[in-house]
Amino acid sequence: MSRAGTVNAALLAVLIGGAIAAHLAGELFVVTLATKAAIFALAGVGLNFALGYGGLISFGHAAFFGLGGYVTGILASHAMSGEPLTTLPYTMNGTNEMLAIWPMAMLVCGLAALAIGALSLRTSGVYFIMVTLAFAQMIYWFAVGWPRYGGEDGLSFYVRNVFPGVNSMQPLTWFAICTGLLLLALVFTATVMRARFGLALQAARRNPQRTVAVGIRPFGIRLTAFVLSAMITGLAGSLYADLNRFVSPAMLNWHMSGEIMVFVILGGVGRLTGPVAGAMLFVAMEHLLGGVSEYWPALLGLVLLGIVLFAPGGIVGILTGGRRRV
Amino acid sequence: MLIFEQFLNGLQYGMTLFLMAAGLTLVFGVMGLINLAHGSLYMIGAFACAAVAQATGSFWLGVGASLAAAAAAGALIELAVIRRLYHRDHLDQVLATFALILIASEGTRWVFGSFPLYLSLPPSLSGTVSLGGLVYPSFRLAVIGLGLAIAVFLFWLMRGTRLGIRIRAGEADREMIGALGVDIRSLYTVVFALGAGLAGLAGALVGAVQSVQVGMGEPVLILAFVVIVIGGIGSIGGALAGALLVGMTDTLGRALLPAALATIMPQASATAVAASLASMLVYILMAAVLVWRPTGLFGVRG
Amino acid sequence: MSDPILHVSRLRKSFGALTATDDVDLTLHPGEIHALIGPNGAGKSTLIKQIVGELRQDAGQIRFEGQRIDRLDAAARARLGLARSFQVSSVIADFTVLQNVVLAVQGASGASFRFLRPVLKDPALTEPALFHIRQAGLSERTDTPAAALSHGERRKLEIAMALALRPRAFLLDEPMAGMGAEGARTLVALLSDLRTEAPILLVEHDMDAVFALADRVSVLVYGRIVATGTVDEIRADPEVRRSYLGGDDA
Numbered sequence: 034m035s036r037a038g039t040v041n042a043a044l045l046a047v048l049i050g051g052a053i054a055a056h057l058a059g060e061l062f063v064v065t066l067a068t069k070a071a072i073f074a075l076a077g078v079g080l081n082f083a084l085g086y087g088g089l090i091s092f093g094h095a096a097f098f099g100l101g102g103y104v105t106g107i108l109a110s111h112a113m114s115g116e117p118l119t120t121l122p123y124t125m126n127g128t129n130e131m132l133a134i135w136p137m138a139m140l141v142c143g144l145a146a147l148a149i150g151a152l153s154l155r156t157s158g159v160y161f162i163m164v165t166l167a168f169a170q171m172i173y174w175f176a177v178g179w180p181r182y183g184g185e186d187g188l189s190f191y192v193r194n195v196f197p198g199v200n201s202m203q204p205l206t207w208f209a210i211c212t213g214l215l216l217l218a219l220v221f222t223a224t225v226m227r228a229r230f231g232l233a234l235q236a237a238r239r240n241p242q243r244t245v246a247v248g249i250r251p252f253g254i255r256l257t258a259f260v261l262s263a264m265i266t267g268l269a270g271s272l273y274a275d276l277n278r279f280v281s282p283a284m285l286n287w288h289m290s291g292e293i294m295v296f297v298i299l300g301g302v303g304r305l306t307g308p309v310a311g312a313m314l315f316v317a318m319e320h321l322l323g324g325v326s327e328y329w330p331a332l333l334g335l336v337l338l339g340i341v342l343f344a345p346g347g348i349v350g351i352l353t354g355g356r357r358r359v
Numbered sequence: 360m361l362i363f364e365q366f367l368n369g370l371q372y373g374m375t376l377f378l379m380a381a382g383l384t385l386v387f388g389v390m391g392l393i394n395l396a397h398g399s400l401y402m403i404g405a406f407a408c409a410a411v412a413q414a415t416g417s418f419w420l421g422v423g424a425s426l427a428a429a430a431a432a433g434a435l436i437e438l439a440v441i442r443r444l445y446h447r448d449h450l451d452q453v454l455a456t457f458a459l460i461l462i463a464s465e466g467t468r469w470v471f472g473s474f475p476l477y478l479s480l481p482p483s484l485s486g487t488v489s490l491g492g493l494v495y496p497s498f499r500l501a502v503i504g505l506g507l508a509i510a511v512f513l514f515w516l517m518r519g520t521r522l523g524i525r526i527r528a529g530e531a532d533r534e535m536i537g538a539l540g541v542d543i544r545s546l547y548t549v550v551f552a553l554g555a556g557l558a559g560l561a562g563a564l565v566g567a568v569q570s571v572q573v574g575m576g577e578p579v580l581i582l583a584f585v586v587i588v589i590g591g592i593g594s595i596g597g598a599l600a601g602a603l604l605v606g607m608t609d610t611l612g613r614a615l616l617p618a619a620l621a622t623i624m625p626q627a628s629a630t631a632v633a634a635s636l637a638s639m640l641v642y643i644l645m646a647a648v649l650v651w652r653p654t655g656l657f658g659v660r661g
Numbered sequence: 662m663s664d665p666i667l668h669v670s671r672l673r674k675s676f677g678a679l680t681a682t683d684d685v686d687l688t689l690h691p692g693e694i695h696a697l698i699g700p701n702g703a704g705k706s707t708l709i710k711q712i713v714g715e716l717r718q719d720a721g722q723i724r725f726e727g728q729r730i731d732r733l734d735a736a737a738r739a740r741l742g743l744a745r746s747f748q749v750s751s752v753i754a755d756f757t758v759l760q761n762v763v764l765a766v767q768g769a770s771g772a773s774f775r776f777l778r779p780v781l782k783d784p785a786l787t788e789p790a791l792f793h794i795r796q797a798g799l800s801e802r803t804d805t806p807a808a809a810l811s812h813g814e815r816r817k818l819e820i821a822m823a824l825a826l827r828p829r830a831f832l833l834d835e836p837m838a839g840m841g842a843e844g845a846r847t848l849v850a851l852l853s854d855l856r857t858e859a860p861i862l863l864v865e866h867d868m869d870a871v872f873a874l875a876d877r878v879s880v881l882v883y884g885r886i887v888a889t890g891t892v893d894e895i896r897a898d899p900e901v902r903r904s905y906l907g908g909d910d911a
Contacts, residue, residue: 090450152646155653159393159449159592163584164649170581171642178635227779229767229786236753236764243751246713247768247826248739254773287581291457298454328469334461341455342443 040352041306048074048313049212056205064204065276070309070316071211072272077296077308078218079265084294085303086226087258088238092162093149093169094293097142097263099285100172101270104138106280107182109190129194131201131210135271142267143260145172150259154252166287173285187281194275201275211272215309218265223305225261234258266293295337301347310348364493365614366607371499373606374506378561379583380590380598381513382554388593389526389550390445395456396436397558397583398576399463404429404559405566405575406467409476418481422563429559430552437551442544460577468573475570478563502564509557513595526550582609585641589648591655600656605641612640664727665690666830666860667712667743672721674707681707682718683884687862689830694852694861696871699881705864706748708881709834712862713745714738726829740771742829742859746819746836754808758799758818761807762790765825790825797821798851813844820851828859837867849873872896 048067055063076098083089111118111127118125128134153164182188192202199206225231237244237251244251274280283289292315300311318336322329344351383397407428412421436459444452479485484498517523525546562576569575586605590597616637620629648656665688674682681704689695699705710716712723714735723731730738739745752761763786767773770785780786794803797817802810807818816836823831836852837845849870855861865871871878872892879889880901888898895901 084450090453092453152649155649156588159387160588160654162393162449162453163588164645166581167585167588167642167645170578171639174638175635178631178638180631224779225776227781228777229773229775229780229783232760232764232767232780233773236756239753239755240751242715243747243753244764244768245735246739246745246747246751247765247822248736248771249764249768249773250734250736257774287577294454294457298450302450328465330461331465331469334458334465337458337461338440338455341447341451341458342440345451 036353037304037349040349044306044309044313044349045216048309052205052208052212061204064208066316066320068204068208068211068276069273070313071208071215072269072276073293073296073312073315074309075211075215075218075272076266076269076293077300077312078215078222079262079267079269080293081262081297081303081308082222082225082265083255083259083262084297085307086222086231086238087234087255087262089154089255089259089262090162091153091165091259091262092287092290092294093153093165093167094263094266095285095287095289096149096169096172097146097266098270098273098289098293099176099280099282100142100145101138101267102274102280102284103176103182103188104141104267105134105194105271105274106188106190108134108137109192109194109274110182110188113190113192129192131194131196131271131275134194135268138267138271139264142263142270146260146263147256150256150263154255154259166290169285169290170287173282173287176282176285183281185282187279187283189279191278193278207276211276214268214272218268219305219309221265230254230257295333299337299340299347301349304347304349304353307347307349310352314348361614362611364495365611367495367499367503368614369607369610370603371502371506371606372610373603374503375561375565376579376582376586376606377506377599377602378509378557378564379579380586380602381509381595382557383583384587384590384593384595384598385526385550385554387587390547392441392445393449393452393456394441395453395580396459396463397554398580399460400429400433400555400558401562401565401576401579402467402573403432403463403562404556405562405571406471406476407559408563408566409478409571410471412478413476418478418484418567421478422560425559425563426556429562430556432559433555434548434552437548441551442547445547464573471573473573475572476566477570478567480567498568505564509560510595510599517595522546522549582641585645587655588645589655591657594655594657597655597657604644608644609637609641612637616640663691665724666726667862668722668724669708669712670722670724672708672711672723673719674711674716675719681884682711685721685881685884685886687879687886687889689860689862691860692856693876694856694863694874696863696865696875696878697881698865698868698871698878703881704884705881706834707884709745709832709864713743713832736768739826740769742827743832744823744826744828744830744859745832746816746823746834748834748838748864750812750815750819752807752815752818752822755806757804757806758794758810758821759787759790759803761818762794762821762825763787765822766790766793769826790821793821793824796824798847812839813841813848816840816844816848817851820855824855824858830859831855831861832864833861834864835866836863837865837870840867845870 048070052064052067055067080091080094083091108127109129112129118127149165149168153161156164177185195201196210201207201210233249233254237254241251270284273284296308296311296315298311299314300307300309318333319329322332340347379397379401383394386392386394404425408421408425411424412418440455440459444455480498484501486497487494488497488500517527582605586598586601589604590601616633617630620633667689669685669687672682672685685708697705707716711718714733718731722729725741725743730741763780766786766789794800797820799814799817799821802814807815810818836848840848845867852861852874863875875892877889878892878895880887880895888895888901
């Protein structure tokens with residue numbers, strides 16, 4: 034196995050082994066922390082798909098994280114109240130089935146990303162960063178101002194949605210569901226990046242002029258990558274809503290976009306398991322430093338600053354000894 | 360008359376956005392740097408104003424302090440962090456300046472606490488002025504006047520002074536001003552501190568009518584980005600036009616949409632829909648500009 | 662003479678007061694190497710950019726195999742078989758030689774929206790790619806990252822990528838630039854073979870290479886074609902000697 038492959042396997046082993054050990058030791062809170070790390074990692078894997086491999090610096094992925102969350106919260110609350118979501122053009126009811134909620138969340142995020150991406154990809158460089166940030170903020174303000182689903186206060190649904198055959202309220206089971214999806218997303222990313230689409234996407238990032246000269250238009254490739262990326266992050270948002278049984282505009286806030294980016298960067302941009310390492314470190318820091326000082330985000334800021342200025346390969350870069358790939 | 364009042368409100372809002380956007384767009388244009396921490400400088404200006412005004416009892420000293428403190432903080436972070444980022448890619452710039460926000464916000468929370476501070480206006484500005492039948496707060500008029508004066512000052516600075524010529528030369532060709540023997544490092548520090556000072560001033564002016572609290576700079580920062588996307592990067596004229604357009608759209612949208620929607624739907628739902636729609640309006644404006652001119656109204660093509 | 666593959670007629674392009682392309686007529690016929698020479702700033706790059714579709718002309722037409730292509734974008738022109746190499750080697754540095762050429766095969770196939778099968782295990786991509794790598798004389802470097810290639814090898818990689826586009830015409834922008842004497846000789850031999858694949862429009866400063874390879878030469882000065890003819894005609898043309906060859910025995 035290559036050194037990068039070893040690091041990938043080791044990181045996943047730490048996450049999964051840690052959760053199982055915590056379960057055996059009866060530390061249920063640690064299992065929940067590991068679940069949170071897996072969900073954040075999934076959000077980061079989504080962003081990494083566009084940012085790491087496609088060079089699309091989206092500062093608006095909270096939009097998809099939050100939309101995925103709201104789709105979940107809205108469907109669950111309607112399932113609970115029994116009130117149909119809409120009666121036009123035909124009656125559509127809420128649901129508490131994860132297997133129905135996930136595709137719906139991903140569909141909504143995919144459509145939103147199609148619209149946002151089609152507009153944002155007309156620009157590049159700093160414009161792209163600002164435009165994705167602005168569109169995410171638009172959705173944020175919309176959620177704050179729309180009273181139907183809680184507005185500023187958010188929306189609670191008291192019971193976690195159900196997954197066939199298992200008890201999703203049991204922490205280790207719920208961890209297994211989330212980690213299973215994370216592994217699927219990692220396999221999907223690795224597969225796509227080795228296939229034609231991934232080759233074209235990475236080529237368009239590294240040398241767009243050359244890519245055009247061999248007859249490949251970057252726009253469609255990038256837009257597709259942006260949509261797929263948003264769908265993965267949206268799925269993570271759905272899980273995060275289920276983790277907390279609560280959604281609020283905070284999931285759509287630009288700080289969330291920044292944090293998803295931090296998961297990717299702490300770990301290492303454009304590296305398969307970079308977001309896994311980044312999310313684990315983030316959750317660990319939040320838990321450990323948050324206990325030491327209520328000002329822990331300042332410490333996170335210092336660590337982030339240090340990594341950007343002095344270790345641009347992130348954690349996985351340090352572990353593999355390789356330079357960063359972007 | 361209502362429309363005229365809202366027009367003035369939009370103008371005033373636009374002017375504060377312009378103060379934010381001017382510094383951002385200069386830093387983009389000259390140094391090629393995206394600075395998310397610009398909102399933190401706005402916040403620092405507001406806190407400096409509040410602290411000094413409270414200590415001395417003078418609002419004017421507070422305004423002076425907002426400029427000075429934000430410019431000093433700007434120069435400091437330029438020297439310590441920002442200048443290491445000029446040759447980095449945008450991703451590094453975004454992350455490092457995001458880290459600066461976290462540090463600045465928590466640092467401010469540590470010093471001043473989480474509760475909002477309120478400023479009181481001096482008597483000369485807390486009254487109203489009668490404008491042919493419209494009674495309008497004089498402070499807001501002063502903000503409009505100050506914004507215009509600073510716009511004129513910036514145009515003069517860019518067009519008519521040696522510093523401006525150097526800045527514009529730097530926009531055109533970073534290598535060239537090096538070749539001309541201009542000390543780029545200190546030029547960059549000056550430009551950054553200038554932008555920071557303007558952001559701090561904007562923070563003080565907005566803090567005087569709203570409140571001063573941690574995180575106050577962030578919504579304004581994102582709107583300043585919208586202004587720059589609409590106006591075009593690196594252009595003071597574009598920043599002014601974009602800021603006024605955004606200020607007007609937002610203010611008039613919030614004022615007029617509820618009534619407009621009430622004509623086509625029941626009052627209660629019209630209010631709710633209008634509130635959501637009005638908050639999205641400037642972003643819809645931005646989307647329209649992106650479709651029409653992806654590099655902004657005043658941006659250079661390419 | 663047979664119909665031209667590439668036919669540029671009355672092409673014009675101005676940037677403000679500067680006319681960079683001034684009523685240019687140019688043809689490229691099957692089997693030939695047509696060299697385009699001219700001093701720096703004559704407008705060669707601007708002309709190439711219009712032909713490949715990176716710049717839109719102000720007036721005039723570009724026909725490729727009889728079809729108007731002057732309104733197509735660059736990617737569409739590449740897929741029709743207009744293969745270009747770049748003035749400064751422009752390969753994808755952290756892709757291997759094989760990945761670079763596979764990318765070109767994939768581009769020519771027009772099918773990039775496939776998500777599952779690994780490209781390096783797809784014989785429909787790798788077999789043609791390996792063939793073109795062999796054709797360009799790079800077989801020993803198949804798995805080397807492009808960044809680790811020598812300058813001459815990168816030139817060869819460019820040519821392998823151009824070949825992979827199943828070209829109907831080559832547009833080679835200064836392939837000799839920066840080559841040593843030894844490298845230049847192998848490259849001249851390679852280009853000479855290349856014409857059997859498709860005709861070449863060759864923009865080149867290296868006069869030895871031009872005179873060794875070209876069937877016809879056009880001289881571009883201040884955006885205008887001042888002379889077109891065989892190598893001997895151009896060598897003898899007094900105006901060309903004065904305006905470009907500078908009276909040297911080039």
